[in-house]
Amino acid sequence: MPTAPTARTRIRRQAERADFDRATLYAIVDAAHLCHLAFADDAGVHCLPMACWRIDDQLYLHGSNGSRMLKRADAGAQVCATITHLDGLVLARSAFNHSMNYRAAAIYGVCERVADAAKPAVLDALMDKLAPGRSRQARPGNAQELAATTVLRLPLHEFACKVRRGGPEDDAEDLALPVWAGVLPLRLAPQPPQPDGAYAETPDYVTGWR
Amino acid sequence: MPTAPTARTRIRRQAERADFDRATLYAIVDAAHLCHLAFADDAGVHCLPMACWRIDDQLYLHGSNGSRMLKRADAGAQVCATITHLDGLVLARSAFNHSMNYRAAAIYGVCERVADAAKPAVLDALMDKLAPGRSRQARPGNAQELAATTVLRLPLHEFACKVRRGGPEDDAEDLALPVWAGVLPLRLAPQPPQPDGAYAETPDYVTGWR
Numbered sequence: 133m134p135t136a137p138t139a140r141t142r143i144r145r146q147a148e149r150a151d152f153d154r155a156t157l158y159a160i161v162d163a164a165h166l167c168h169l170a171f172a173d174d175a176g177v178h179c180l181p182m183a184c185w186r187i188d189d190q191l192y193l194h195g196s197n198g199s200r201m202l203k204r205a206d207a208g209a210q211v212c213a214t215i216t217h218l219d220g221l222v223l224a225r226s227a228f229n230h231s232m233n234y235r236a237a238a239i240y241g242v243c244e245r246v247a248d249a250a251k252p253a254v255l256d257a258l259m260d261k262l263a264p265g266r267s268r269q270a271r272p273g274n275a276q277e278l279a280a281t282t283v284l285r286l287p288l289h290e291f292a293c294k295v296r297r298g299g300p301e302d303d304a305e306d307l308a309l310p311v312w313a314g315v316l317p318l319r320l321a322p323q324p325p326q327p328d329g330a331y332a333e334t335p336d337y338v339t340g341w342r
Numbered sequence: 343m344p345t346a347p348t349a350r351t352r353i354r355r356q357a358e359r360a361d362f363d364r365a366t367l368y369a370i371v372d373a374a375h376l377c378h379l380a381f382a383d384d385a386g387v388h389c390l391p392m393a394c395w396r397i398d399d400q401l402y403l404h405g406s407n408g409s410r411m412l413k414r415a416d417a418g419a420q421v422c423a424t425i426t427h428l429d430g431l432v433l434a435r436s437a438f439n440h441s442m443n444y445r446a447a448a449i450y451g452v453c454e455r456v457a458d459a460a461k462p463a464v465l466d467a468l469m470d471k472l473a474p475g476r477s478r479q480a481r482p483g484n485a486q487e488l489a490a491t492t493v494l495r496l497p498l499h500e501f502a503c504k505v506r507r508g509g510p511e512d513d514a515e516d517l518a519l520p521v522w523a524g525v526l527p528l529r530l531a532p533q534p535p536q537p538d539g540a541y542a543e544t545p546d547y548v549t550g551w552r
Binding site: 140144145166169171172175176180198200211212213214216218220221223224225228230232234256263272273274281300311312317318319320321322323324325326327329331334335338 | 350381423430510516521522526530538539543
């Protein structure tokens with residue numbers, strides 16, 4: 133179900149690319165390993181990459197208790213978490229109409245701290261996003277490790293997605309120009325796994341990493 | 343030559359990954375097609391993806407004159423432009439030591455507007471970054487198109503890079519655990535070009551897109 137744009141999620145530039153549908157948002161979030169988190173403190177505005185993952189209608193972030201970003205976010209600072217997948221370069225016949233294909237989502241809000249008792253299950257979900265089933269294979273966090281980790285959640289309530297797909301959109305008078313036009317696609321592609329040592333058995337998420 | 347960290351670029355978490363070397367910064371910027379630009383306005387903190395490119399010691403951004411972000415940046419707002427390349431998932435034997443390999447740069451400052459007379463050359467540099475030589479092939483921007491475009495530059499003066507490479511770093515007592523550990527690498531990889539029409543000649547940047 134689409135949500136209504138707010139004053140800060142309304143998309144004015146190339147509004148035909150705007151998408152407020154929750155399914156679009158979830159697909160963008162679930163395909164991402166990281167977001168860029170913007171927040172402000174006394175030194176100004178910051179923008180830092182962070183791992184992110186989703187459970188239901190919450191985006192989760194985590195890090196060391198000492199992290200400046202997590203301390204600010206935990207103290208009730210407004211944040212904006214943005215995810216962008218770059219899907220290709222769009223080469224048009226005119227310089228002006230060059231573009232990129234992408235899927236982006238910006239999520240606004242205030243983070244809530246995840247209670248200690250809920251942390252293990254939430255962190256297992258991150259592990260199983262990286263590598264399905266791995267939360268039952270790796271050594272779980274011990275009390276000290278869990279205590280050193282802050283986990284925050286950002287409600288997926290106020291957001292805007294923007295998506296561009298397809299080929300170049302040239303002006304009609306440019307279509308006959310003798311210049312190559314089209315899309316140079318990009319994909320964040322798995323490369324051959326690099327084991328740290330030798331293993332008798334290789335998990336499915338490693339053999340399937342291609 | 344490394345620059346000295348400032349109050350907002352000093353890296354406190356995993357400081358061994360910090361890098362203030364200009365060569366590291368330039369390599370990260372030059373490998374990127376986009377950055378995430380954080381800025382604040384009356385509605386709060388925003389974080390939006392933007393194309394970016396470098397000439398000498400300046401990061402360039404552009405967009406429609408009407409863009410909220412460009413209007414704010416052009417009005418002297420402090421911004422933070424961050425670029426992150428995700429290079430892989432690092433699977434350690436313990437949940438706590440899981441990580442990611444990445445190359446990230448955060449650039450702080452205030453943008454300056456590029457004068458109209460300088461815009462064509464600066465935009466040509468973007469075009470030639472996307473596709474070397476293309477600025478002499480595509481139809482150049484006309485007066486109306488150039489007038490509709492704001493080009494800003496952000497000096498590459500105050501920045502911090504953070505880079506993680508290599509395999510998992512497990513605690514010594516975890517090394518004998520019977521769980522696969524290693525890196526699942528990722529790369530933003532070119533996919534087969536998608537021409538918009540048929541062409542007698544294909545430029546090198548298309549045939550070489552692999």
